[in-house]
Amino acid sequence: MSTPDVVIVGGGIGGLSTAFALSRSGLKVRVLEQAKEFGEVGAGIQLAPNCTRMLDDYGLLEEAKARGVVPDRMVMRDAVDGSDLTSLDLRDLERKYGFPYLVIHRSDLHGLFLDACREAGVELLTEQRVTAYSQEGDKATATTDAGTVHEGAVVIAADGLHSVARKLVVDDQPVSSAYVAYRGTVPIAEVGRPVDLSEVVVYVGPRCHFVHYGLRGGDLLNQVAVFESPKALAGLEDWGTPDEFDTAFAGTCDAVQQGLPHMWRDKWWRMYDRDPITTWVDGRIALLGDAAHPPLQYMAQGAIMAIEDGWVLAEHVKRLRGDGGAVDWAGALAAYEAVRPEHCRRVLLTARAWGELWHLDGVEREQRNVLLRARKVDDCSFTDWIYGPTALFPEDEPTMFQPIPLVSADGLASDLADSLPR
Ligand SMILES: Cc1cc2nc3c(=O)[nH]c(=O)nc-3n(C[C@H](O)[C@H](O)[C@H](O)COP(=O)(O)OP(=O)(O)OC[C@H]3O[C@@H](n4cnc5c(N)ncnc54)[C@H](O)[C@@H]3O)c2cc1C
16 A cells, blocks of 8 residues: 555545545545444435535535435424524525525445445555554554554544544543434335425424434434433433433424334434534544534534635645645644634534524523524525535634523513504
């Protein structure tokens, strides 16, 4: 094996999309994956315009659309009474941001990047579990548990939530949210109820929520059911189990109840994130994707942020590549670290707050519902900061939305009551 320019640790969506992006810039890239085979979980993923813009740049958007579904509308409903709270017209969104909102099977998206990497000549190695990193001068290495040393000008660690490399820049731990996700993909013929596949639907309820949308041109329905585990709150080890799942959704509306029997009950995903960090680069070793910024999933931006990371890094590599082909790596990594952590910090913190809003109970749930119902459907002030073009430089990062305090619903509620016919 000849020495690559870049060694990428982790062959998830972050690692593979970055490998493809860098190989497009003319670099020799090697990906090291610990598993026996490259692969992803058999469930769905949502890709907002800030991601499909990049898929388009990579020449992969049409294939992604062919493998996925481009829905017309995203609707948020109350999980208790099933009523509509607010919605986004996804076709308007596409007109506004220039690129579609797409839902796709994870293995289809992952497979798209895997095929693209193969065609681009990326070296793809499995059963390479990296346990150590080192660097000297203008070289960095990743060493596997079998003692194989992989050297490159740069090592990118895209090794996920439990990243080994993250310890190079911070001594922290994943933060448990005490929430757990159940997933299930069902052939549409077996769903047993009418489902409008032109919609992405999220039902938000007290300490739980339920999401569904179509996949594979409408052949499959993807469902995600998430709830807070009392056992996790009590500090028990064995949390998120099916008995808790059944109890958590007991008070939800018929539409949610009808979806629950289709969830997988033999595996579940406990939801962790980490506090945002601003240092992602240690000399010639850089974090990327969940290794740098694992979020709670409420913004549906985790994989997107990973794809953006790779795109931004590759753009800076292109910009800082000399005529002879040599890359100013110190400059490229500094530019990457100057812009990405702040964006991802915003997404991580917003995801936490968004999750809290979804799961409110009692008066706060009613206040939330009043505010969501009062939102104008064409108001993009909550999406501009995230669905617009990905910033390459800190000064391009858009300003954030202004949060609306829950108590401001009280005035709105009485205005609403006054306007009702008596
Ligand atoms: C329920 C749920 C729903 C979600 N929905 C969305 C959504 O709609 N949209 C969205 O954008 N995001 C979503 N996300 C988030 C998204 O799945 C993740 O943020 C994204 O997959 C992270 O990709 P990654 O490549 O950085 O990490 P990972 O997917 O974790 O990949 C890491 C890879 O590195 C490998 N690896 C780990 N350690 C080593 C090692 N030591 N040596 C070698 N290889 C190693 C792993 O085997 C794996 O292949 C969701 C997450 C959840 C849990």
